[in-house]
Amino acid sequence: MITSVLVANRGEIACRVFRTCRELGIRTVAVHSDADENALHARVADTAVRLPGAAPADTYLRGDLIVKAAVASGADAVHPGYGFLSENADFARAVIGAGLTWIGPPPEAIEAMASKTRAKELMGIASLERGRITEADLPVLVKAAAGGGGRGMRVVRRLADLDAALEGARAEAASAFGDGEVFVEPYLEHGRHVEVQVLADGHGTIWTLGTRDCSLQRRHQKVIEEAPAPGLPDSLTEDLYALSVQAVCAVAYEGAGTVEFLVADGRAHFLEMNTRLQVEHPVTEAVFGIDLVALQIRIAEGHALETDPPRARGHAIEARLYAEDPANDWTPQTGTLHRLTAPEGIRLDTGYGDGDAIGVHYDPMLAKAVAHAPTRAEAVRGLSGALERTTIHGPATNRDLLVRSLRHKEFTSAAMDTAFYDRHLPELITPAPDPHSPLAAALADSRSRPSRFGGFRNLPSQPQTRRYATAGEEHEVHYRHTRAGLEADGVRVVHAAPDLVVLEVDGVQRKYEVARYGDDVYVNTTRLTALPRFPDPTAQHAPGSLLAPMPGTVVKITEGLTAGAAVRAGEPLLWLEAMKMQHKITAPVTGTLSALHVVPGQQVTVGELLAVVQPT
Structure with missing residues (x-):
């Protein structure tokens, strides 16, 4: 029986595994780089072990250090999470060789499927050979043979760009996964990314736990996922299940895994098998009412699954909240996450706490928000509304993009495909900040710095002036202190306090929640930067x-x-x-x-x- 689990990972997935371990009464062990010494996953674990010597970006790829940490901490099992070494057969063998329980599939199964080129061979699919690719084959996709998450992937539309794409993909894959092998396959522009969650024990039982649609992607990395995949004919769903079982049987698989497909023209095209837990696993958990991490642990302990899987109920949708700027080529953002809170009724998985630093070394995902409801329409509405009310004080995020994506008619009608953002990104990133946010920020600031006389003057004077920047634009606002209180042109100030301003515009009262951290001011969902009155030339x-x-x-x-x-x-x-x-x-x-x-x-x-x- 497993009594102590080390998670060979960081951030959100480490915290997620620790949560289940605590519920099962299992001790938890975290490992961390120097950059992650104060990270949430290191704080919430029962024991934390520093991984010495390696650069922060490479720390979680040092399997030798992680195995030593497991032995030194008294852990008797290792969970790999996702990314990093989760699909590394040598690491799984090292864990087993140290006398520890590996919470994952057999190393031989990982080895067979972790390389996408070998996985395609097992499924009878051939990759394109570099020397034989012609203009007629375009567009093609250069793809890392190991790992995932969009790293080491390039779409090539001109033959002249192929060599540069191969070089860039190899470098990125080597940095992310320690393996620079890449391959080339046809790129289907308008397919849907559909996958099947599988679970298999060591006694011959295989569960196919429904489908997931993960078509909304940027840089080949998933952004919004849902279960079940909407609108699939029953016959196609059965084909997906059959192909998934074929993949499981081909490598004598055990544990949780995902078989991924591109669905186009009513046909399923095998992409790969991920021999690990997926980022989007919570939507399957919500629909089937299960805990996949707990089931992984049970299978690793040698227990058998029930003969029949649980029944699916309702619909679930997950959105990945990233610290990135979609309007600026999805550029990752860094800085302090001052506050992150979501309304009740949705599941929020995160690896950050208030005040944590978002660094440059790792993936910029802040959290995953998941909504579950009886119908797809209710789940979409619930998640979009919850995200809209989520408080995020910190670097720029993709939150507004997620809300607009969920409400786009192409998504609500389940007509989306993997080219969704290629078609709709400009309309989804158009900023629409409330025009009165800068005024609310100024009024709140005026109340946070009260003067002895409240700002009132007996004689008329020039109005108070404040300047703010938001969405790349500068805004100057004016207000006055009068006998009746604060006044601003065209707006009635109903209430003004350091954290809440109420304005009446055209007879309608609007509330503005305000928070300030240095020069950064957050007004509802709008981030502003206070500017000096006289800029430094x-x-x-x-x-x-x-x-x-x-x-x-x-x-x-x-x-x-x-x-x-x-x-x-x-x-x-x-x-x-x-x-x-x-x-x-x-x-x-x-x-x-x-x-x-x-x-x-x-x-x-x-x-x-x-x-x-x-x-x-």
């Missing part, structure tokens, strides 16, 4: 300055690029690596590269000057 950068959009490492500069070179707007100049992803940095204008301030391998901070392009 020395703080301005020259036109054409290219600033780092995030902290990261310069991994590559365009070959032959030197000061004096002519460049075109949108032309790639260099690549930054942050959070295990490579981000292309392009020329802001057409002109001449007058200065290049970085070299490969250099660490940069957000806002650091990378290069200057003199406009023509």
Whole structure:
């Protein structure tokens, strides 16, 4: 019987596994990098072990250190979570070889399916050979053979771009998974990403726990997932189940796993089998009323599943909340997460607590929000409403994008596919901040700094002025202190306090909850930055300055690029690596590269000057 579990992972999934372990009376052990010493998963575990020596980005790939930590802490089992070493057969063998219980499938099954190229061979599917790819094969998808999460993936639409895509995918895959193998397959533009959750014990019982639709993706990484996949014909669903059982039997699989498909033209195209728990597993748990982590532990202990799986009830939808800016090429965001709270009625899985730092080394997912209801329409409405009321004080997130996506007619009618954001991103990222948010921020600030005389003057004077920036625009607002209280043009101030402002506009009263952290002010869902009344002219950068959009490492500069070179707007100049992803940095204008301030391998901070392009 398992009594103590070490989770060889971090963040949200480590906290998720710990929650089930506590419910089962099992001790928990966390491992952490130096960057994660104060992370939530390290704080909530019964025991935490530092993994020494490795760089933060590589710490959780050091299987040798993790096995030593398990033995030293007295753990008798290891759960791999997802990502990092979760699909590494050598790591599973090392855990077993140390006399520990591996909460996952047999190493041989991992080895057979962890490489997507070998998995396709098992299922009778051939990959495209680099030397034989022609224009007629395009578009194609370059894909990492190991791992997932959108890393090591590139869509190629021109044959001339193939070699660069292969090089970039190999580098990204090697950084994220320690394995640079990639392969090429046809890219189906308008398919749906559908998967089947499987669960198998060591006694011959196999459960197929419904379908999930994960079609809404950015950078080939899932954003919104739901169960069951809507609108699938019964015959196609049965085909998906049969193919999934075939994959399980082909490798004598045990434990929880997911078989992924692209569904197009009424046919299922096998993609891969993930030999681990999926990020989106909560939607299956909600629909079937089960705990997949608890079942993983039972199977690892040698217990048998019931002959028949539980029945599905209702519909569940999950949205991944990321610290990223969708309007700026999905750029990851860093900083302090001051507050994250969701309304009651939804499940919120997170690896962050209030006041935690969002760093540059790991995936920018903050949390997963899950709603379950009797029907799909009710689940969509419940999740979109809950996200809209979720309080997020910290770096920019994709929350507004998620709300608009869930309410888009293509999603509500279940007509979406994997190209959803290719078609609709511009309309979904158009900012629509409340025009009175800056005024509410100013009025709240005026109440948080009371003067001896309340700001009132006996003689008329100039109005009070405050300036704020939001969504890339500056706003200047004006108000007065009068005998009757605060006044603002065109708006009646009903109530003003440091944390709540009520304004009446055209006879309608609106409430504004306000929170301030330094110069950052959060008014309902709008983030503003307080600006000085008299800007510092020395703080301005020259036109054409290219600033780092995030902290990261310069991994590559365009070959032959030197000061004096002519460049075109949108032309790639260099690549930054942050959070295990490579981000292309392009020329802001057409002109001449007058200065290049970085070299490969250099660490940069957000806002650091990378290069200057003199406009023509």
